[in-house]
Amino acid sequence: MATAPIVQKFGGTSVGSVERLQAVAQRVAQTAKDAPVVVVVSAMGKSTDTLVALANEISSNPSRREMDMLLSTGEQVSIALLSMALQELGQPAISMTGAQVGIVTEAEHSRARILKISTDRIQRQLDAGKVVVVAGFQGMASGDEFEITTLGRGGSDTSAVALAAALHADRCEIYTDVPGILTTDPRLVPHAQLMDEVTCDEMLELASLGATVLHPRAVEIARNYGVPLVVRSSWTNEPGTRITAPAPLDRALAGLELVHPVDAVELNPTEAKISFVRVPDRPGIAAKLFSELGRRQLDVDLIVQSIHEGNTNDIAFTVADADAERAEAIAREIVPLLCESESGEVCDRDVEVTVSRDIAKISIVGAGMIGRPGVAAQMFATLAAAGISIQTISTSEVKVSCTIDRVDGDRAVAALCQFFQVEYSPNRDVVSSTAPSVRGVALDRGQAQIGVLHIPDKAGMAAQIFAALADRNISVYTIVQSERCRMVNNFPTRDLSFTVNSEDADTAVALLTELAATVGYESVTIERDIAKVSIVGAGMANESGVAAAMFTALADRGINILSISTSEIKTSCAIRADRAIEALQAVHTAFGLDGATPIEVPKPAR
Ligand code: ADP
Ligand code: ASP
């Protein structure tokens, strides 16, 4: 059998100058001695940014089609130059655009997903002994128009991993300007440390929560198709970071990025929910609360804090039902502690502890829901159609979890399995006992948090709201449905918050304000300039006190937490953007992630 090819991808900085291109050619030629090589390259240096700036000089709102036409030229420059550099070394090579290869995408300019990759043209060139140099980030829309599409900024990683999947490559190597995946962005925290390995689930969360080193969709494909993936420096021969995946399901390559957004439905039928209603909205409260629970070894599952109301918050958490009584007793003991303040302010008479037994947690899981606005909405709609009311919602990039009444559990599973066409997977466990509790820390800036207030507490509300956003193609991140239930006109209501990219914020607010009367909620609020700090680690679920340590690190610096959302492997806190870097550094240090020597990131050539 022929040797499986290797796919190597080089980012902008790695091909930022003629010298860099020649160094890349050396490396590729060396690899090509032992195996067929397909190279994917980005545009040189910051040239994509330069093209964006040019367009903005002409139009404040350029057509997405013309933007794709423009931006795709960046990669065309580097593929031609790299092929020439290879040929200069005596290594036969040929460059190909996305369209020439046959990278077929959906017809969504500026954020197209890959549908199919033909491999025969590449294969013919490989068989002829050539290195094939493919333009990353671009494809051609299906249909007869030969439209050029791009995959979204940072999308060359996705081109590379998709090609590796289609070619059944031996591995995909992503070469970049840092030694691999680090515990956080070294440009913000120079003492970040290299990871030897990270699981796909962890990397998906990190990449989607701000670790721009890998395009999240690349990780999604690696996970779904079992592509061995490494990220390493194009400056050294160090091994870099391996991204490890569970054994892939046997998937067809057709519809590559579009089929199967969800690959499992999980039910935890025996949970209980404890809520603190009306706790003071100031730094240190969540820290005190969860430190105390941790100190008493209470295993907390989900933590949910939605938007504040006036100067108070509600914080809810779930525990195993067997722990419910103990959790309640501890919670009641903690209330007076929450209210001690330097000014001697008394507040415990306002704080209420409520306990709901007979709760189940139902989740959909899958790498394919990233950035796909409609998937959470479909889950909410499916539950609504089954007449099931959602109590709290907490999302991560690969999971949407809702608490519902336990009696509805089996029906929820049946409805979701049918809708998403998956088998029920009772014990699909992403949590590994050997993984560190916190593998890395990520920062996501440039988001806004939107609150929808006083939503009638009945089935179908979240479904309507998120379906409307999905219809406008607005990607929604971190949804949190709060605990507080307030009576408005004798009907219980709840609040819900979620984050969107800043550029989508105005559209989202206008849309939701317009919908208020129809759907029946009261009002819409917005907090601009939000940053999200997140800790990610597959070992987190096995250890109590991890979330508490994060909250404490923020509290020690007087940083207020605006909302909290968790999954088994991550805890995210929204904070004000002006404290973002300080928060990132504090959390990184708190988990002992600071390395001994700073990481130097080479400056990109222009
Ligand atoms: P390329 O042009 O090679 O695709 P990118 O700029 O897209 O490079 O990604 C590499 C950059 O990602 C690094 O220079 C670093 O600043 C940033 N980064 C953010 N988070 C991380 C992280 N956790 N580990 C490594 N790099 C990170
Ligand atoms: N050149 C594109 C960008 O700058 C794609 C990439 O580098 O991955 O976003």
Ligand code: MG
């Ligand atoms: Mg990149």
